[in-house]
Amino acid sequence: MTHRRSLLLGALAMPALAHAQTAWAPTRPMRFVVPFPAGGATDIVARVMADRMGEKFGQPVVVENRTGAGGNIGVEAVVRSAPDGHTILMGTTGTLTINPHLYANMGFSPATDLAPISMAFTTDSVLIVNPAVPAQNAAEFLALARARPGTLSYGSAGSGSSTHMVTELFRLVAGIQVQHVPYRGSAPALNDTVAGTVNFMMDQVPSALGQIQGGRVRALAITGPRRSRLLPDVPTMAEIGLPAAESTSWGSVMAPAGTPPAAIAALAAACAEVLAQPAVLERLATAGADGVSSTPAALAAFMASESTKWARVVREASITVN
Incomplete structure (x- = not known):
C-alpha cells in the first residue's frame, strides 16, 4: 500500500474528530505561514485552504509568506508562536523531513517542536x-x-x-x-x-x-x-x-507543539472537510497538486517514514548545503 493511499484511508477516520469543533474554535484571525514565496504550488494550496477554513470558522485565515534558509525561517516562526491554534504552518517534504538532515544548527526539530494536523497535498x-x-x-x-x-x-x-x-x-x-x-x-x-x-x-x-x-x-x-x-x-x-x-513532494498542515488536542482535532476536521470539496480539489489540480487529508496520527507516521528515507539519501549521497 502506498503512503498516499494510507493517508487517504487515514482520512476516513476524520469524521470521529468532527465533534471537536464544538469544543474549540478560533477567537481571532488565524495566521497560516507558508515558508516559500507567493505563487508556487505550496502557496496556492495554502491560500485555497485558508479561504475555505476562514468561511468555516468565521474568522479570517491570513496567509503569511516567511521565506529564507530553505524554508527554515518560516518554520521557526511557527515553532516560536503561541501554541493556541491561531498559528498554523504549511510544511513540506523539505522543511519537515529533509532539512533536519541537511542543516546542523537549525535550532528546532520539526519532529518534536511541531504538532501534525493533516496532510494537504502531493505532487509528483x-x-x-x-x-x-x-x-x-x-x-x-x-x-x-x-x-x-x-x-x-x-x-x-x-x-x-x-x-x-x-x-x-x-x-x-x-x-x-x-x-x-x-x-x-x-x-x-x-x-x-x-x-x-x-x-x-x-x-x-x-x-x-x-x-x-x-x-x-x-x-x-x-x-x-x-x-x-x-x-x-x-x-x-x-x-x-x-x-x-518512488517519491512524492507533499505539503501538510502543522501547528506549534503544545497546541491543545481540541484545537488540533478541530483543525484536522476542518482540513478534511475542505479537502473533500470538489471545487477545492479542482482548483488544486490546476496548480498540479492532488489534495489529500489525513488524521494527525497518520501524518505523524508518514513523516517518520519520510524522514528515514531522506536521511538515507543525504547520508549515502553525501549531500551538503552551503
Whole structure:
C-alpha cells in the first residue's frame, strides 16, 4: 500500500474528530505561514485552504509568506508562536523531513517542536531528458547511464532542493553515476535541460508539463505511485523496475507543539472537510497538486517514514548545503 493511499484511508477516520469543533474554535484571525514565496504550488494550496477554513470558522485565515534558509525561517516562526491554534504552518517534504538532515544548527526539530494536523497535498516529479539524449524510454536511459558512468549530467534547483533529493534517490536506487549541476531555482535548471546544457532533470510535473507537451524534453518516468493524469502514457518508477525510487513532494498542515488536542482535532476536521470539496480539489489540480487529508496520527507516521528515507539519501549521497 502506498503512503498516499494510507493517508487517504487515514482520512476516513476524520469524521470521529468532527465533534471537536464544538469544543474549540478560533477567537481571532488565524495566521497560516507558508515558508516559500507567493505563487508556487505550496502557496496556492495554502491560500485555497485558508479561504475555505476562514468561511468555516468565521474568522479570517491570513496567509503569511516567511521565506529564507530553505524554508527554515518560516518554520521557526511557527515553532516560536503561541501554541493556541491561531498559528498554523504549511510544511513540506523539505522543511519537515529533509532539512533536519541537511542543516546542523537549525535550532528546532520539526519532529518534536511541531504538532501534525493533516496532510494537504502531493505532487509528483517526472524524469525528463533533452531530446538529443539517445534514449527513447527509461530502460534505454538506464542502459546509457550505466554504459557511460559519470558522463551524463542533471540540473536541480540547488543542493538539498527537492529536485536534487528526488534525483539522488533515483540515482542510488538505479545504481548509476551522474553529475549534479545545481542552479538557483528549478526554472533555470529546466531551461538548461531544454537547451541541452545538462542532459536530464527530475522536475515537478506542473513545471515541466509545457516543455514535455511542446516536445522540447522527453518524459521517461513518473515518481508517484500511479501514472499522472496529466501524462498518462509515462510509466511510474515501479513500472520501470525501480519501486524504491518512488517519491512524492507533499505539503501538510502543522501547528506549534503544545497546541491543545481540541484545537488540533478541530483543525484536522476542518482540513478534511475542505479537502473533500470538489471545487477545492479542482482548483488544486490546476496548480498540479492532488489534495489529500489525513488524521494527525497518520501524518505523524508518514513523516517518520519520510524522514528515514531522506536521511538515507543525504547520508549515502553525501549531500551538503552551503
